[in-house]
Amino acid sequence: MSEKTTEKFEFKTEVKQLLDLVVHSLYSHKDIFLRELISNASDAIDKRRFQSLTDTGLGLDSYKIKIDRNETKMILTISDNGIGMSKEELVDNLGTIAKSGTKNFLDKIKAEKDSNSNLDLIGQFGVGFYSAFMVADKIEVVSRKAGEAIAHKWSSQGEGGFELEEAQRSEIGTDVMLFLKKDEKSYLEEYEIKQIVKKYSDFVEHAIVMDTKSNEYPKKENGDMDYDATPIESFIEEELNSKKAIWVKSASEVTKEEYSDFYKHISHDYNEPFKVIHYKAEGTMEFKALLYIPAKSPFNIYQPDNKKGIQLYVKRVFIMDDYANIVPEYLRFIKGVVDSGDLPLNVSREILQQDKHLEKIKKGVVNKILNSLKQMKEKEVDEYNKFYQEFGSVLKEGIHYDDENKDNLIDLMMFKTTKSAGLYKSLGQYVADMPADQKDIYYLLAGSEEEAKKLPVLEAFNKKGFEVLVMTDSVDDWVVSSVVEYQGKKVSAVDKGDVDIADEGEKKDLDAKKEEFKDLLGFMGKQLSENVKEVRFSSRLTNSISCLVNDQFAITKNMEQMFKAMGQTMPTQKKILEINPEHKLIALLKKEFETNSSSELIKDYTELIYAQALIADGDKLHDPVSFTKKVTDLMLKAFN
Ligand code: ADP
Ligand code: MG
16 A cells, blocks of 8 residues: 655745735735636636547546535535646646746736736736635645546645645546635625626636525425425536627627626736627638727736737637737737637647638738728727827837738827827828928937937927927837838938938038038047047037937947847947037137137037037937036136
8 A cells, every 4th residue: 555645845936925915915806716716627628628639538528617615614616627737737837837927027016006006917917726815725626637547636725835645536627625714605605606607707618517506396296396395405506607609699699798798708807898809700711700909008018928818719619829829929919719610620739820721810810900900090099099009019010020911000000209299190190291391201219209309300300390200119110120111201210311301492501511611520520530420510400509310321229239139249330420500609610710720629619519419319428527627617718
């Protein structure tokens, strides 16, 4: 006889933190523990059913999730005949947090003070199994994995750690036993459980059953009920959920509430969905899709480690829920279900991923989403603005990655501009608003709108009434490098190369001035040759004395960083110092230069003019000490 041994394990730090958080922050939403456990049970059944497609011995006629109440011992048990867990899986799945975003999540939540937004974050994260510790002071999980003869029992009181030992279970599957806290008795009540299941798990595809009490009158000899007798108490197994796959219905048959409930069910989000896209594709490919745009962007939208989001069903059999099989990365915020009868059911996920039909479905779904967004943009401007605020910067990634839909995506783009007062404007609208004498579409990559608006490079654009797109997203670099032209108009950076905004008269004046000041500018250029590529007159400035601009072919800061990250060394890119030809100071300098062409004063002033341009650009001075000294000397001189 083998001896039964109990092994003890410590929880990983992040599990302790998450447990603590869940138990304390989610307290007002305790009910969701049942949703989480049912959802795990349902996932486990999906896995078994999927595996049984190839391993036929595993298949069952009836899959179900059973809720059992033991009132005397105060134990609530959730059982399933799903795939089960091996010993290692019990340790890995219930003792660590596999989700790689957890660390970020915990940091973020610690940074948020307000407990309501905490709740939103936790909702997005999907707290999972640990939520059961809100209502239980001890949990035991007995599980037997498909293909294994022996079961294991995992048990924990939440704090400290968990224990493992061998156990008995006649069938494959899992029991999660909650030893309820003293004051959580209500979770043993029939009515309470029924309500929670209806609210959160009605759409679960597998039957959720519970033994419920029924009082039946005994029958008379003739078979009729004897209503005069005392009713007999008996238990019947009742199905608690309606299991309705609303996506297979037509849109007119589904209520708003059902859409909303189903959204919350699949997304684990507390918020109402922002937009529902429900349709049936007909023709070469037949499939049904029920897709949602959430109201809020999840905190980890830029660490897309969790690829859950769109579930793929084949004839109502769940296959996988990796969104990447249905939509490209830039639509990763979409949630929902796609169900197709045209896909083969008995193949591996790997083969399915290469299936031609799936390619077509993908194409269809992407088209539909982009079309819906286009409609929204045209017909519900405010709604589209809200959407764009949340997901615009994710959508933009598509311009770089999805050549096929690039034009549609460009039309969906919106930008803030120097004239839009903080509101978004599409490129189409921008072009429509262009004054007749403006040739190009102008943009400026900047850290923020406020910062951008003060920059000297914009002076002439503002004076002429030329609107400038202010691009503050880190992906905007990619956008402008992929969008060279729009509606036949060149897309130009205001601070790059020799922008052409002067009219004929102005150009003539500028050329004349350039000639007149040639020697002085040359002298200044030599003086600054280590720092700038050239010193030249500008058509961009109207007030400031100087500004720094990039060479026509310069790469942007973001790209420079990217090349560096890839281990490529970049030669330092020198900027061009542009001078305002109309500024009084430059005329005075010229006078000085004509009397003394090696004047120390000109050298000092050149350095100061350059330093000012650097400061205005938000850059660091090369020699702040000498700069301060020069300024102080100047102040003294002004008094003398
Ligand atoms: P999630 O479901 O988001 O992965 P959970 O904390 O809810 O996170 O569950 C952790 C893991 O434990 C699951 O991914 C699954 O592998 C495993 N698990 C939980 N419950 C069951 C169950 N009833 N049957 C099989 N595996 C389960
Ligand atoms: Mg779960």
